[in-house]
Amino acid sequence: xxxxxxxxxxxxxxxxxxxxxxxxxxxxxxxxxxxxxxxxxxxxxxxxxxxxxxxxxxxxxxxxxxxxxxxxxxxxxxxxxxxxxxxxxxxxxxxxxxxxxxxxxxxxxxxxxxxxxxxxxxxxxxxxxxxxxxxxxxxxxxxxxxxxxxxxxxxxxxxxxxxxxxxxxxxxxxxxxxxxxx
Amino acid sequence: xxxxxxxxxxxxxxxxxxxxxxxxxxxxxxxxxxxxxxxxxxxxxxxxxxxxxxxxxxxxxxxxxxxxxxxxxxxxxxxxxxxxxxxxxxxxxxxxxxxxxxxxxxxxxxxxxxxxxxxxxxxxxxxxxxxxxxxxxxxxxxxxxxxxxxxxxxxxxxxxxxxxxxxxxxxxxxxxxxxxxxxxxxxxxxxxxxxxxxxxxxxxxxxxxxxxxxxxxxxxxxxxxxxxxxxxxxxxxxxxxxxxxxxxxxxxxxxxxxxxxxxxxxxxxxxxxxxxxxxxxxxxxxxxxxxxxxxxxxxxxxxxxxxxxxxxxxxxxxxxxxxxxxxxxxxxxxxxxxxxxxxxxxxxxxxxxxxxxxxxxxxxxxxxxxxxxxxxxxxxxxxxxxxxxxxxxxxxxxxxxxxxxxxxxxxxxxxxxxxxxxxxxxxxxxxxxxxxxxxxxxxxxxxxxxxxxxxxxxxxxxxxxxxxxxxxxxxxxxxxxxxxx
Numbered sequence: 001x002x003x004x005x006x007x008x009x010x011x012x013x014x015x016x017x018x019x020x021x022x023x024x025x026x027x028x029x030x031x032x033x034x035x036x037x038x039x040x041x042x043x044x045x046x047x048x049x050x051x052x053x054x055x056x057x058x059x060x061x062x063x064x065x066x067x068x069x070x071x072x073x074x075x076x077x078x079x080x081x082x083x084x085x086x087x088x089x090x091x092x093x094x095x096x097x098x099x100x101x102x103x104x105x106x107x108x109x110x111x112x113x114x115x116x117x118x119x120x121x122x123x124x125x126x127x128x129x130x131x132x133x134x135x136x137x138x139x140x141x142x143x144x145x146x147x148x149x150x151x152x153x154x155x156x157x158x159x160x161x162x163x164x165x166x167x168x169x170x171x172x173x174x175x176x177x178x179x180x181x182x
Numbered sequence: 183x184x185x186x187x188x189x190x191x192x193x194x195x196x197x198x199x200x201x202x203x204x205x206x207x208x209x210x211x212x213x214x215x216x217x218x219x220x221x222x223x224x225x226x227x228x229x230x231x232x233x234x235x236x237x238x239x240x241x242x243x244x245x246x247x248x249x250x251x252x253x254x255x256x257x258x259x260x261x262x263x264x265x266x267x268x269x270x271x272x273x274x275x276x277x278x279x280x281x282x283x284x285x286x287x288x289x290x291x292x293x294x295x296x297x298x299x300x301x302x303x304x305x306x307x308x309x310x311x312x313x314x315x316x317x318x319x320x321x322x323x324x325x326x327x328x329x330x331x332x333x334x335x336x337x338x339x340x341x342x343x344x345x346x347x348x349x350x351x352x353x354x355x356x357x358x359x360x361x362x363x364x365x366x367x368x369x370x371x372x373x374x375x376x377x378x379x380x381x382x383x384x385x386x387x388x389x390x391x392x393x394x395x396x397x398x399x400x401x402x403x404x405x406x407x408x409x410x411x412x413x414x415x416x417x418x419x420x421x422x423x424x425x426x427x428x429x430x431x432x433x434x435x436x437x438x439x440x441x442x443x444x445x446x447x448x449x450x451x452x453x454x455x456x457x458x459x460x461x462x463x464x465x466x467x468x469x470x471x472x473x474x475x476x477x478x479x480x481x482x483x484x485x486x487x488x489x490x491x492x493x494x495x496x497x498x499x500x501x502x503x504x505x506x507x508x509x510x511x512x513x514x515x516x517x518x519x520x521x522x523x524x525x526x527x528x529x530x531x532x533x534x535x536x537x538x539x540x541x542x543x544x545x546x547x548x549x550x551x552x553x554x555x556x557x558x559x560x561x562x563x564x565x566x567x568x569x570x571x572x573x574x575x576x577x578x579x580x581x582x583x584x585x586x587x588x589x590x591x592x593x594x595x596x597x598x599x600x601x602x603x604x605x606x607x608x609x610x611x612x613x614x615x616x617x618x619x620x621x622x623x624x625x626x627x628x629x630x631x632x633x634x635x636x637x638x639x640x641x642x643x644x645x646x647x648x649x650x651x652x653x654x655x656x657x658x659x660x661x662x663x664x665x666x667x
Contacts, residue, residue, distance in 0.1 A: 019664025020656060027419075043212065044376075044651040045422040048658055053419060058427035064435070082337060082345035089347060104354040104446055108361040111439045115365040115432055119372055122428035126421045129413035136416065142387050144417045145380040145647075147213035 008181035011134035012038075012154040013165045014141065015174035020046045023149035026172035027052040030151060033168060037157040041135070041150040063121025064114045071113030075106030134182050141180075152180070205299055205652050207496040209662070212650045218493035219377075219644045220384050230490060231635060238631035245625030248618050249324060257327045259618045266601045266613035271325040273593040274623050276447055277475070278318035279359065280468075280589060282366070283440050284476020285311030289369060290436035293429075299505055301648040302497045305377075306487070307480045308370040309643070313633040314479070315363045317626040322355070351449035358446040365439055369432045372425075376647040378412035444468045451596065458539035458600030463527070467520035474513035474559070475589030477506050478582040483634065485579045487643070497644055500573050507572040510585065514563035517592075521560065535605055543599045547612060551594050558588025 017023040020042065027040050031054045040049060076099065083089055084096035123129065135141045135152065144150055151174070153165050162179065169177050206215065252259055262269045285307035292300040323332055335356045337346055346353050385404045392401045415421070445465035452464040481503065488494045528540040543552045562584040565571040572578070603610045637643065654662040 019658075021658040021664030021666070024658045040419040041417040042419060042422065043216075043380075043417060044647040044656055045426050046419070046656070046658055049419050050423055055420065055423055058424045060424050060427040060431060064428075064431045068435075078337060079348045083348050087343060087345055091349070098349075101349045104351075104442070104449075105348055105357045107442060108354075108357040108439075111435050111442075112361040112364060114435050115368050118428045118431040118435070119368050122372070122424045123413070125424045126418075128415070128421070131410070131414050133414055133416055136414065139387070141416075142383040145376065145383045145415075146216050147211065 010155045010162070011180045011182045012152050012157075012160075013162060013169065014135070014138065014178055014180050015151045015169035015172070016140065016143075016176040017149040017151065017174055020049075020149060022173050023151060024049055024052045026151045026169060026174065029168060029172050030153065033159070035153055035157050035159055037154040037160075039152050039154075041141070041144045041152065043145055043147060043149075046149075059125060060118060060121045063117040063124070065117075067117025067121075068110045068114030072106050072110040074113070075109030076102055078109075079105060134180055138178075138180055140176070140178065203499075203501055204654070205302065205499075205501075206649060207499055209655075210496060210653075212653060212655050215497065215650050215653070216380055216384070216646050218497065219642050219646050219649075220381060221493070222491050222638065222643060223381065223640065224384070227639065228490070231639065235632060235635045238628045238635060240628065242625055242628030242632050244621035245320070245629050248622030248625055249320075251618055252324060252622070253329055257325065259616060261613060261615040261619055263611070263613075265604060265609045265611050266598055268325075268597050268601060269613055270615050270619040270623055271321040272597050273590065274626065275318050275321035275325075276468075276593045276597075277590045278314045278321075278626065279362075279447060280444065280472035280593075281476045281479045282311040282314040282318065282362070283444060283469070283472035284480050285309075285314075286362075286366060286369075286436050286440040287473050287476065288480070289373070290433040290440065293433040294437060298652040299502055301645055301652050302502060303480060303484060303506075303644075304648070305370075305373065305641075305645040306484060306638075306643050307476075308366065308373070309634065309637045309641075310476075310480060310483060311366050312363070312370060313630050313637075314476075315359065315366065316633070317630050319359060319363065320622075320626065322359075351446065351453045354446045355450055358443045362439060362443045365432070365436055369436055372429065372432065373645055373648070374641065375412055375415050375425075376417065377642040377645060378408045379415035379417070380646050381642065382408040382412050441469055444472045451600075456600055456604065457533065457535040458543070458596070460536075461524060461527070463520055463523055467517065467524075470513045470516040470520065471559075471589060471592060474510060474517055474563075475585060477510050477513070478585035478589070481506055481510075481578055481582045482586060485575045485582075487638065489575070494644070497649055500575070503575060503578055504569075504572045507566045507578055507581075510582070511563050511566040514559055514585070518560035521556065539600055539603075542603050543595055546599065546603060548595075548599045548602065551591050551599065555588055555591040555595050558584040559592060562588065 015026065017026060023040055023042065024046060027049060030038055031052065040046075040053060042049070079102040080097045088096045090096060135144075135150075141150060151169060151172075153160065153169075166177050210218075260269060260271065285304075288300050288307045289304045289311075293304075323329060326332060334340065334344075335346060335353065346356075348354075382405060385401055385408065389398075389401050389405065392398050445468065448464035448468035451459035452461055454460060484498060485503070488498045525540055525544075528536045531537075543549070562581050565577075565581055570577075571581070598613050602613055650656050654660040657663040657665075659665050
């Protein structure tokens with residue numbers, strides 16, 4: 001088994017922090033050093049971390065908006081097709097299609113598709129589900145859903161240089177730094 | 183903010199009486215929160231849980247017995263007849279669906295209003311919503327009589343080439359309730375993803391210490407299932423960013439949804455021409471009533487749970503109960519106002535049938551239901567003006583019991599008393615439920631409690647990551663979160 005370890009591909013350097021403030025300050029340093037493929041892993045969303053990592057606004061809203069719009073017009077179209085075009089139901093000489101009577105159903109369809117758009121848009125943007133991840137094999141990383149904070153810089157990063165990264169994260173205050181393999 | 187001020191300016195902290203009490207008591211660490219909530223799942227099954235689930239499953243047998251007898255025989259086995267053609271089934275449907283609304287109010291509306299205390303109760307209330315909507319859905323599905331034609335309610339192509347009639351509020355209801363159920367499940371599941379990952383990692387951490395074969399097998403199954411449903415969550419901040427946005431959007435979508443669902447339920451009545459039903463006040467009055475009854479059910483479930491599971495009383499504190507009691511007081515008063523306004527409009531509207539319907543509610547054959555409703559819904563919550571009443575769990579629990587009864591009576595008053603004496607004395611009658619009505623209704627209680635107890639045992643019943651997020655230890659700008667100023 002020992003010989004196999006020599007062939008393992010590095011995934012990245014992982015540094016553990018005890019408090020959200022420490023992780024956030026480390027993230028600011030990593031951001032300023034100009035890394036691209038890196039991430040901070042936390043047990044809960046830390047406020048201010050997006051700015052510390054230099055991330056912009058999330059794009060989930062576009063999925064919600066487009067799906068919601070499709071839901072509304074899809075609902076209206078469905079009702080028009082069913083009650084006015086395919087099998088008209090004339091009632092008291094009124095028009096077969098009314099946007100007002102159709103509104104409640106189209107409204108519910110808007111929310112239904114918008115909700116699907118939000119959840120699946122979020123999963124798509126996060127590239128989830130992903131049932132295998134190098135970090136999830138690491139026992140120390142299991143505390144990420146408990147009470148520890150991790151900064152991970154991936155080996156794919158163009159500026160990846162293990163020793164320099166170790167020094168940077170140590171200076172940022174991490175007490176445990178290790179190399180994670182694929 | 184403090185950084186931007188010149189050092190000569192001193193900002194004093196707010197006076198002690200202005201400071202809000204911590205949401206999690208005793209300054210517990212964030213690790214303690216996951217240990218306590220996950221402990222409910224990991225520890226040995228408590229004796230009371232086994233007894234309660236046994237009883238619940240026994241009671242839930244009423245549901246298949248009542249339904250099989252009904253379906254094999256016909257709706258005549260219920261107490262329905264001319265003139266009361268909508269009885270307990272519709273009362274129960276509106277009651278259960280109303281209960282669900284509190285869960286969505288807590289998870290969505292209170293989220294938009296930045297009410298951080300909601301984090302400790304939102305998971306359990308959302309579960310309550312889903313189970314309550316499941317119970318609610320049974321009734322309209324079976325009350326149609328020939329339930330094998332239920333699929334005609336959905337816009338599916340059929341051999342007769344006839345589509346549903348989209349001008350009927352009853353059809354709007356189909357869309358409203360099914361959307362409500364689906365969106366509630368999506369919202370609930372999304373909230374669960376990080377906590378399922380917590381459970382996955384906890385079982386993984388102890389895996390090497392488990393020796394006994396049966397326990398090893400259980401550990402493997404738990405790791406597999408929690409792992410599968412947590413979708414590979416790693417707590418990445420790039421993920422949290424999209425996650426929080428999606429959460430906000432789902433809250434923003436659920437808010438108009440929950441208001442529309444009970445409005446559409448009220449259209450089932452309000453769009454008809456019947457005195458007592460044909461009222462424009464119904465949508466807001468139904469929504470307030472739903473929140474009122476739902477909060478009562480949340481407390482009915484949470485108060486015993488919190489006292490039975492050690493440590494949870496530090497997460498769901500007396501402060502939470504007090505705030506919910508205030509919500510009950512407010513919504514109860516809105517409902518009381520609506521009862522009064524209905525009477526005023528019946529008098530002021532000048533319609534003799536409308537006035538008769540309301541006099542008949544309060545003083546007619548079925549006045550017992552009306553006065554039960556008034557005492558439970560309008561009078562009982564008035565105790566919550568007093569601080570002792572809002573902060574004593576057993577007392578809150580008793581009042582919430584009355585509110586649950588009162589809200590059922592309200593739907594009974596609306597459905598049955600409006601029907602039993604209509605325009606002509608030749609159409610007058612009385613209504614009594616049959617044993618099948620009762621078995622089905624009590625069966626739904628068993629079904630609901632069984633699902634809720636299973637939820638408590640198998641899933642984190644408090645949103646772990648959300649509660650962690652509202653503690654000072656989670657705030658990178660707070661000294662307890664590691665900030666050094």
